[in-house]
Amino acid sequence: MAVKVEATAPQSAKADVIVVLLPKQKKGARVPFGKLDQKTGGLLGSALAAGAFSGKAGEVRSLLPADGKPAKRVVLAGLGNPDDVNEEAIRRAAAIASRASGPPSRVAIAMQSVPGHAKRAAEAAVVGFRLGTYRWNRFKSDAKKAKPWRLSLLTDARKAAAARAGAKSGEAAAAGAMLARDLGNAPGNYLTPTAFAKEARQMCRASGLTCRVLSEKQMGDLGMGSLLSVSRGSAEPAKLIIMEHGKKAKRPTVCLVGKGLTFDTGGISLKPPTEMDKMRYDMCGSAAVVGAMQAVAALNLPLHVVGIVASAENMPGSKATKPGDIVTAMNGKTIEVLNTDAEGRLVLADALCYAQRYKPSLVIDLATLTGAVVVALGKHMAGMLGTDQKAMDALSSAGVATHERVWQLPLDDDYDKAMRGRSADLQNIGGRNAGTITAAQFLKHFTDDLAWVHLDIAGVAYDDPSRPYAKGAGASGFGVRLLVRFLQERAAR
Template sequence: MNYSVTSNLSAKDAAGDCLLIAIYKDKQLSAAAKSIDEASNGAISELLAFGDFTGKAEQVHTLYSVAGVTAKRVVLVGCGEQKAFDAFALKKCVSAAIAALPTDSITSATSFLGDDLASDSAAAVTQAILAVADKQYTFNIHKSEQSKPSLLVSMTIAFSGDVANTDTALTQATAMAHGSKLSRDLSNQPGNVCTPTYLAETALGMAKEFDALDVEILEEADMEKLGMGSFLSVGHGSDQPSKLVVFKYNGAGDDSAPVALVGKGVTFDTGGISIKPGANMDEMKFDMIGAASVTGTIQAIAEMKLPINVIGILAAAENMPSARATKPGDIVKSMSGKTIEVLNTDAEGRLVLCDALTYAGKYKPRLVIDIATLTGACIVALGHEICALLANDQSLADEIMVSGKSIGDQAWQLPMNDEYKKLLKSEHADIGNIGGRTAGTITAACFLSHFTEDYRWAHLDIAGTAWTGKAASGRPVPLLTQFLIDQA
């Protein structure tokens, strides 16, 4: 998809296969709609007089060959209350319009839906691009009969007046969309394709594409030398070798302290010996979306050439039951030296993350964020709309929440204190890997906090937001990318 932004354009003069024009609740015309209505001697007013189309949010109706208008189609899009219309409402309306367009006859579209948001043009451009990219996304490469791709290849975001600050928004939003697509592509692949080795090969391919990016792959033998007994314990039952993939993005062009992103990359999670129920176990291919989101974020910032240094670490393993698999009650030693009693092998994400977090410390990061589909308890607490955030530094938590709110990919902070940490007590090791039935999201973060005492750290539990049904959502690539933009 090719995106562009244009200003000082009259809606009636815009060329292309279709125009997207806003109509607000109670038949209120946007500025662009008024322009079209005047040029066509009241074609829009005539339609609205029938009462079928009222401007209710996400209504869509198409007019063809409108007199006085250059474009072939005028697509009227209901945008709801004008006073409440903002960039996030715009995103929903763009999504509704794109979903309603025929896929086999429209190659180009010009959207004036954000025309009345010229004072917040950067946000309008960003949300429009993210909406189009989301609706255009498909993943059907494993189907023998491929569905025809949409012919829509060009989207112009238009303003009738003069606007500023849209060039940067265009570049960043386009890169963010590409990063989200990469994350979704990796996540939607089945576990027999997207293995730890596949993630490593994807990273190496990215390093060839971007000059500021280097990649290092640590094999199991390397991790053994480093004492990553906790990480390695997760992959014991699998024939797939575990990998620690390290992105080194030097966007600042100096030796300033990096931001480190650490992603859980369990490419398939059976639960190990503590095996999961069979229902929906196929969705456990999504247990690597933390790693996929880090990969997509690195893609986005490298494409936009963001001036910041970032370390991205993928803790990639496959959790399978076998005669070699780690058993409940086994005790493993982490890279930090702390011993862990593995009370449940299905609480494996924290076992790979704790060693990856310790390893991240070698880069002397200014802050670290780990991202993981870590607990079902997170879905119970927050559903599928907002991810959970826990941190050992309140200012860092605040910064993440501000970035998430600004891009529309939100996080919500949960508490974490010593009272919860007590639930992880082990009779036979320094710490247990689970804390009982209650407060599961919090105790999981408390476990990780034992390995993040030397730096500012935040944990994102994305179990509820990373995928919807049988498909990955691309989140939290927008949140992470926007956070890095804000940091830069």
């Protein structure tokens, strides 16, 4: 959905719905948007005077002008105290407004009273509104094909150029996040590794990215015994998906690596049946990589970015890897598989080894890797560990800006002892203590001397009840907007 930016007052907008984002109003203050208020017959002023709307955060009010002018509906959405308005406040207000805007139609968001930088404000408004309209109903038999939303931002002429840049960025990030949500929400019988590779190819073709998909034979020839050990019990073959942007860019390479378990039963170390259906979300790390790559292409960032997805299905078949089996990764390290349900680190091990072929300046991996990170951080932040402190600081800042927040945990050789194998170089579990850290210590063995950051998104990848633009079925799309903001800042250096 292309977003228009118009230097137009809201009362002159050609729209079915006019959304007005307003900071909290002081009692007795002059009614904002006086001409709009006049055109609605004083509805805005009446709502403020009666206390039906004050502009506090989370507040929304729909006004229905009697003659349908200047629009059929005017939606007031509160930003909160003016001094506290940030990108997240704008995203939340725009998302709440989207849900009060009725069916898909022409919507104009008045940005004139939104404080802060015009570019970031516009970006936040587009992201919030777009993600707020997201619905997952692909398999609903009575679902009708929805009409597209047509969105425009109304601003002052002097802010229009900055707002257009922000709207473009916001649309790319939102579209990438929505793609990640679609992929994450797809059930395992539809989104197999083969189907995932097809979806990635289609995205790359539409976005101008190059894409290669390695078969199990090709992975076997490369020595990827760790990744292939996970798919052995499944009738569905594993795939390694490689997407590439800006190969000719004379900039250092950044590799994004995603865990892509399209369904995870735990293998022979079978998971309990309660909520096993949610293991469709075990590929949300890779979904974020695909969504981020789409956004990178849409924004044509002047970077060389490679996205690598290690996709497999973990099933307890007759050929499945058994607890105690020893496998060999691409770099020659041997791994004793003590628990087949700690499979994410096994697919990531070979994907991280493969990333080294590009001699990247930085590797970032995303994975729904450990339950321990949910215990530590709940459903509000992802765990972050790595070897590049500058990159982690930048990711932390990007996380605050996008509200896809990360929290750094220690990576230290003292934790490495837990991952040393009895019969092999390594073992794939390290006991109950510090599970998120020991999992990262395991992965570090496959990064060589690369600058590397690991994001454990197990707690934030799905079922996010706290943000109005992430509510809805299942997958949250976490990581797409974080990566896009991080890469934008990196490209601007």
